[in-house]
Amino acid sequence: MKRVISLVAGLGMLVIVATPAFAQQDRKAAITVTSPGTIGVLLPVNETVSIRPEFSFGKTSHDITTGSTTTTKFDSWELSAGVSALFYNGKPDAFRTYWSPRFMVSHADLNSTGSSAYNAAGSFGAEYNAGSRFKVFGELGLSYGWQSTDSTSTTGVSVSTSKIHEFGTRAAVGIAFRF
Numbered sequence: 001m002k003r004v005i006s007l008v009a010g011l012g013m014l015v016i017v018a019t020p021a022f023a024q025q026d027r028k029a030a031i032t033v034t035s036p037g038t039i040g041v042l043l044p045v046n047e048t049v050s051i052r053p054e055f056s057f058g059k060t061s062h063d064i065t066t067g068s069t070t071t072t073k074f075d076s077w078e079l080s081a082g083v084s085a086l087f088y089n090g091k092p093d094a095f096r097t098y099w100s101p102r103f104m105v106s107h108a109d110l111n112s113t114g115s116s117a118y119n120a121a122g123s124f125g126a127e128y129n130a131g132s133r134f135k136v137f138g139e140l141g142l143s144y145g146w147q148s149t150d151s152t153s154t155t156g157v158s159v160s161t162s163k164i165h166e167f168g169t170r171a172a173v174g175i176a177f178r179f
Helices: 002-024
Strands: 030-035 038-044 049-066 070-089 095-110 113-129 134-152 158-178
Touching: 030 049, 038 070, 070 113, 113 158
Parallel strands: none
Antiparallel strands: 030 038, 030 158, 038 049, 049 070, 070 095, 095 113, 113 134, 134 158
């Protein structure tokens, strides 16, 4: 969890430090909202490269009833942070394509079980500038992820560890609001 918090803090510092430098140029940073579920900032570096740090979080409440009288209640939390680099093809225009490597780190906590997940992806994307302050984009690519889950007893002793590796496709659509 400390690694995820450090990553989020580092990405936040990047945004704070980099924004005045972008403001001095004729480029505009943008807030992004992507499905599935991330919020980020699109930071143009030059005509052909942008950086997109992003994050997501969630809380789930569980109510489990076994039998007719036993109810167990608990909450689970997840926090994710990541960064993408967008490498644009061609000169700036209303419609542009790009390719993008992406790395994401997630941590989840459910009762006495903690899970850390890492994901690396490569995508091909396209964006359309629908005005001076609004754009839409979509990405499609491949993804590789690995996850480690540790369960502990109520005394803090590790009970079990599991490791998962996955490979598959990645798709995302989003909007960006320039400021």
